[in-house]
Amino acid sequence: xxxxxxxxxxxxxxxxxxxxxxxxxxxxxxxxxxxxxxxxxxxxxxxxxxxxxxxxxxxxxxxxxxxxxxxxxxxxxxxxxxxxxxxxxxxxxxxxxxxxxxxxxxxxxxxxxxxxxxxxxxxxxxxxxxxxxxxxxxxxxxxxxxxxxxxxxxxxxxxxxxxxxxxxxxxxxxxxxxxxxxxxxxxxxxxxxxxxxx
Numbered sequence: 001x002x003x004x005x006x007x008x009x010x011x012x013x014x015x016x017x018x019x020x021x022x023x024x025x026x027x028x029x030x031x032x033x034x035x036x037x038x039x040x041x042x043x044x045x046x047x048x049x050x051x052x053x054x055x056x057x058x059x060x061x062x063x064x065x066x067x068x069x070x071x072x073x074x075x076x077x078x079x080x081x082x083x084x085x086x087x088x089x090x091x092x093x094x095x096x097x098x099x100x101x102x103x104x105x106x107x108x109x110x111x112x113x114x115x116x117x118x119x120x121x122x123x124x125x126x127x128x129x130x131x132x133x134x135x136x137x138x139x140x141x142x143x144x145x146x147x148x149x150x151x152x153x154x155x156x157x158x159x160x161x162x163x164x165x166x167x168x169x170x171x172x173x174x175x176x177x178x179x180x181x182x183x184x185x186x187x188x189x190x191x192x193x194x195x196x197x198x
Contacts, residue, residue, distance in 0.1 A: 017069035019187035022109040024196035025062035025076060027054060032073040040092040043154040063109045063194045065102055077106040079114060086114030088124035101186055107140050108179060108192040115167055116197055122167055125151060125159035137162050141175050
């Protein structure tokens with residue numbers, strides 16, 4: 001369980017807010033997740049799609065990120081466990097909560113899920129125009145391996161296919177440890193393994 005950071009200044013009683021938290025998505029999270037999806041994407045999934053993912057898709061694993069100060073769901077991510085490959089299907093953060101490192105926290109959490117389930121590598125598709133997301137994924141060791149033409153149904157934009165090296169290997173674990181240390185510098189006490197992960 002994450003604890004509050006220590007007081008910064010005993011004279012003023014100023015206390016820093018607790019760090020964001022990650023947890024495996026539950027059915028009770030559905031309304032908040034759909035709200036994040038609609039705020040983050042012009043053409044998002046309907047609520048029924050998320051319900052099916054949680055209750056009928058044995059390959060699916062979804063996580064939520066809660067803001068440490070407010071407790072509200074500020075983002076979520078999901079992947080499918082396909083044989084030995086974790087396929088990241090979505091990462092979304094509320095527009096007003098961006099630039100806080102929440103996307104990095106979610107990707108780290110998804111990779112923790114993939115590693116726990118003994119996946120060998122992770123893959124994803126990302127819009128060609130989404131430079132920020134592509135840079136984020138590169139930080140986590142994803143590299144571009146191909147293209148899916150006209151992949152997105154809303155505007156027929158191409159998707160870049162990205163994948164990692166072996167996420168169980170020492171080199172990748174060191175990369176994750178370095179990124180985790182950076183996130184801990186910003187959010188002391190943060191736990192990047194989602195609560196409820198089994």
